[in-house]
Amino acid sequence: MAPMTAHSPRHDFGPSAQEQADLREYADFAATQDGVALAAATWFSRHGNLDAQDQSAFAAWLAADPAHAEAYAQLQSTHRVARRIPPQVAARWAVPPAATHVTPQAPRRHWLRALPYAAAAMLLLSVGAGGYQWWQQQAVFSQSYATVRGQRLAVALPDGSKLQLDTATQLHVTLYRQRREVRLAHGEALFQVQSKQGQPFDVLSGPLTVTVVGTQFSVRNTLEHDGKLRVAVQHGQVRVAGARQDRVDLRAGQGVSSDASGRLSAIASLAPGSVASWRDGRITFDNVPLGAALAEFERYGDTGFVVRDPAVARLRIGGSFSLTQLDRFAAALPQLLPVQIVRNGTVSTIGMAPKAAAQAPAMQLQ
Structure with a gap:
C-alpha cells in the first residue's frame, strides 16, 4: 500500500478543497468591504505581479468608472503617507506574519491565498494611515x-x-x-x-x-x-x-x-530698544503725527488730552515717554512742539501756541 501523504489530492480540473476554503474565506472578507475599495486594494496588492493580460484587465477596470481611478489614486496616496509612518506606529496596524505565510508546497495557490491578506493589509493600511494623519493634525x-x-x-x-x-x-x-x-x-x-x-x-x-x-x-x-x-x-x-x-x-x-x-x-x-518698548512701561514714537501719538497713549488708558485743531494733530513728534507719567509728557510737549495746553477740569486741550498760530500755514506743511 502506498504511504499516505499529508497533501491534498492534485487535479487538473476545478479548485482543490483548500482552494475552495480560501475562496470562501475571501468571499466572507469581501462581503464586509466596500466593493470599489476592495477591488482597488486587490489591484494594488498585485500591481507588481501583473502579466500582459492582467495589465489589460486592470486598465479596463480603471476606465470603467471614474470612482475606480479615484479609489486607486487614494490608495496610492495612502501608501506614500504610510511609508512615512514611524515603525512603532505602523506596528499597530501590521498584518500578523502568519497570515501572509505561504508554504513551498503550494506555489500555484500563492497569489490566491495571499490575496485576501494583501487586500486586507491595504485596506487596514488605508485606515491606519488615515488615522495617523488625523492623529498628527490633532492639537496637543x-x-x-x-x-x-x-x-x-x-x-x-x-x-x-x-x-x-x-x-x-x-x-x-x-x-x-x-x-x-x-x-x-x-x-x-x-x-x-x-x-x-x-x-x-x-x-x-x-x-x-x-x-x-x-x-x-x-x-x-x-x-x-x-x-x-x-x-x-x-x-x-x-x-x-x-x-x-x-x-x-x-x-x-x-x-x-x-x-x-x-x-x-x-x-x-528700527531704533535700538524700540521693539515692544511697552515691556518697560514706555512708548516710543519716531516722527509720528501728534494725533497718532495721543491715540497710542489712549490704548493704555484715559489721558484726558483733546486735540480739536487738525493742524495740531498733524504736528510730528518723536521720543520715548513713560506710560505712567503723562504729566511729564504734558510738560515736555510745549518744549517739543509749538503748542499750548489749556486745562479745564479733567480735560486738557492741546492747541496751537499763540505765536505759532500766526504761522499756521507754514506749520501745516509738516
Missing part, C-alpha cells in the same frame, strides 16, 4: 489669552516659548505635533520662540503670516485703530508673507508694516 495644546485696556500679560507655553501680551490684545495658541500656530486677533505681542526641529512657529494676524523657527519678535495688529499691521524683529530672523505672494525676510533690527489688504511696506530699520 490649545489656549486663548487676552488683556484688557492697560493690562499686560506674560505667558509661558508648554513648548518652552514665551509670549508677552500688550494692552488690549487677544490671541489664540494652538500647538500640534509638527507645527505651532498663534492667531493674533488684535493688539500686540512679543514672541520669544523656542527652536524645535521640524516644528515651525507661525503667527497669523489679518492677512499676514509670520514664520519663524527660533527668535524674538513682535507682531502688532491695530487695523481697527490705525489700519496697520507691524512686525519687528529683535533677535533672529522671520519670514513675513502678505497678499499676492508678497514675502520678505526680516533680521534683527528690521521691521515691516502692512495695510488691511496685506500689501507690505519697504523694510525699515
